[in-house]
Amino acid sequence: MGLARSWAVALHGIDGHVVEIEADVGGGLPGVHMVGLPDAAVNESKDRVRAAVVNSGCTWPNERIVLALSPATLRKTGSAFDLALACAILATSEVVEQGALDGTVLMGELALDGRLRPIRGMLPRLLAARAAGMSRVVVPLSVLDEAALVPGIEVYGAASLSEVLGWLRQACSLSVPQPAAEASVSDPPDMADVIGQDDARHACEIAAAGGHHLLLVGPPGTGKTMLAKRFVGLLPRLDPEQALTLAVVRSVAGRLPAGEALSTYPPLVAPHHSTSMAALIGGGSGIAKPGAVSLAHGGVLFIDEAPEMGARLLDSLRTPLEEGEVRIARTEGTVHYPARFQLVLAANPCPCAPAHDRDCVCSSLVRRRYLGRLSGPLLDRVDLRARMFPVTALAATGESESTEVVRTRVLAARAAAQERWAGEGWRTNAEVPGPALRSRFALPGATLRPLDAGLRAGELTARGADRALRVAWTLADLAGRDLPDRELVETALFYRDRRAA
């Protein structure tokens, strides 16, 4: 009996860390001892691994087994280490050679009969294995397709422990990933389908051009959801780095479509207003899963009937809106997930939600309270508010512009903003900090006067004034101007006026 080593990858947030597993089998009372910060699921793997080894036709050493997972300071969670633990133990009795395990990462949960079960987060685990210089990886067959996204490392898929043992003894071969197919996402529906609603369409264009958050208010049937779904089509495609980050988040959430290439479409995530905190922000048992805010990274988080969502959930959006990431604290430590998204809120003007305002049975107090459920601090971060009205004439409104036409203007405006702030690394006007907005280019006093007036009258907060100025910059970019002027600042203020919504 003796000592053997194998390797697996632990997951912490969206980061993988290669873990070395040492198995020492020797004299002493029979039993399995595990050291190196294992959580309950890793500790339970003792029983799973033992059953899987015996049911795969191998002998379980009837001695004292010590399993050490290192680095010892890193918390190990989940069931991904089963396969590596089993192979390390079997290598001590030379069922497999240590030489076959060197440079190989083994990952997967074992069923009692020796089958390999899938685990979440395969993509970040493979990236970590490649970064650590490991030469080959064995994964459960059912998640092999995710492996196609990581070039530069040999990946094999196995269905059971006996297959892996056969492969390590060079007695059989394992499956290799198929080349990834083109992502099957279809283009989002077209803006031309939305009739009328010029204000709201314009607000969408400004929001897309500057990266601003948006609130649409209107009675049911005016096309709030329709417009929000088309909004995502106005945004630029993700760059390779953003696309990879989004794919990693989806992989950790267990939502990466199998066998597809990296999608460069910005995501549209629309959680229902009755969703849970864990589903919205992230959480759940075991490894904290990314929530809707992270699955919307690089794209749009759309919340329909936002006032119904409740203040606690809505206010939880404030941190990701400000910081572009979420932190989920656990006893195992805090995990970070990226969460830089554009927020689109939709609301009915009142709880009775009639098709026409004249049919409303709510008192003015009830109406005010309803939209008041969207808290001040949250609304302060929403730069654009647009009112939508029932369409009164189908014929008179003429044809609406297509996504293609609007998107061309949006991309041109984004390019202008990107060029202006290139030295600082800001990509959209929404990302520019307040002081830089005012001081980097000398804006004349007349331009800023409407903002000063708003501040003096208490109609604007300092943050609100900065946000209006960001929108004014976006309006200037859309109009092809070098600087915003007083008129554009007033237009920006019109779109953030709470009374308009």
Ligand SMILES: [Zn+2]
């Ligand atoms: Zn009403």
